Amino acid sequence: MDATAIESRLREAFGARVGVAVRSAKRLYASVDAADLREVARWLRENLPGCRLATSTGIDLREGIGLYHHFAVNGSPLVITLKALLAKPEPHAPTLATETAAADWIEREIHDLLGVRFDGHPDERRLLKDASMADELPLRRDFDPAQFKERIGERPEF
Secondary structure (H helix, E strand, C coil), X not given: CCHHHHHHHHHHHHHHHEEEEEEECCEEEEEECHHHHHHHHHHHHHHCCCEEEEEEEEEEECCEEEEEEEEEXXXXXXXXXXXXXXXCCCCEEECCXXXXXXXXXXXXXXXXXXXXXXXXXXXXXXXXXXXXXXXCCCCCCCCCHHHHHHHCCCCCCC
């Protein structure tokens, strides 16, 4: 199934709840409200044979935290990206870890680095940061590495 066919099926299944953009035969982007992420991800996995979560990414944008779940389709060059914009200062989204084990660690990484809370995640322990960085969000725009180094007693480099 190609990107255009998937676009039609997504529009049929979700209507205006999903904004779909086909960038090429290999790339489809679907913008959704965070509340709809789990439902749309489940639909992809149930309705597209071989569709699986490949990875997830997050980025601190001026208008919020961009959360992107990238799905690959086995045997195809097609990548489908589910996009949601999360509100700062305390962004949150439903977890996909209860749907697919592939989301477990990457959601924990996004939580550690950007502060996104994944509602219903089965394991909310820190994955990358130790206790000294518990309140630090190193991939946020407002993170100041110099202030952090000063806070932990690291000397400036000359």
